Amino acid sequence: MRLSPTLSTQIHETGNQLGWRQALTRPAAQLVEWQGASGRVYQHIVYSLLDCPRIPEVNYVLAHRDANGECRVLRIGRTEHDAQTLNLARIRHEGALLGANEVHLYVIARSDTERAQIEFDLAAGLDGHRGRVVCH
Numbered sequence: 001m002r003l004s005p006t007l008s009t010q011i012h013e014t015g016n017q018l019g020w021r022q023a024l025t026r027p028a029a030q031l032v033e034w035q036g037a038s039g040r041v042y043q044h045i046v047y048s049l050l051d052c053p054r055i056p057e058v059n060y061v062l063a064h065r066d067a068n069g070e071c072r073v074l075r076i077g078r079t080e081h082d083a084q085t086l087n088l089a090r091i092r093h094e095g096a097l098l099g100a101n102e103v104h105l106y107v108i109a110r111s112d113t114e115r116a117q118i119e120f121d122l123a124a125g126l127d128g129h130r131g132r133v134v135c136h
Contacts, residue, residue, distance in 0.1 A: 036121030
């Protein structure tokens with residue numbers, strides 16, 4: 001998947017402000033696009049459930065990717081704590097309970113209101129596809 005130069009710069013600038021420089025530049029970091037009901041596309045950074053870094057205030061998708069590359073959406077949400085370690089613990093716990101092996105993080109939203117709108121948009125856009133969505 002190719003990132004537009006503007007969006008790539010925005011993701012990295014936001015990540016650097018959050019102290020994510022090392023996490024965002026790891027070779028394993030991949031991107032996936034999720035489309036909301038509004039038609040807006042959100043590019044998420046993909047991590048394995050176990051390799052996910054501490055998480056600031058972000059939107060996330062918990063997913064299970066099988067050996068064939070098919071990806072099932074298990075949960076769409078947003079973090080709620082100021083403490084990054086609490087957000088990570090909650091996501092890992094929830095992901096383990098649901099059978100997730102990937103965490104997709106959208107790091108560009110700048111406010112709680114924007115994160116809530118994105119969560120609603122993604123949940124509405126993916127609701128009819130939950131369990132059958134293929135992500136590349």
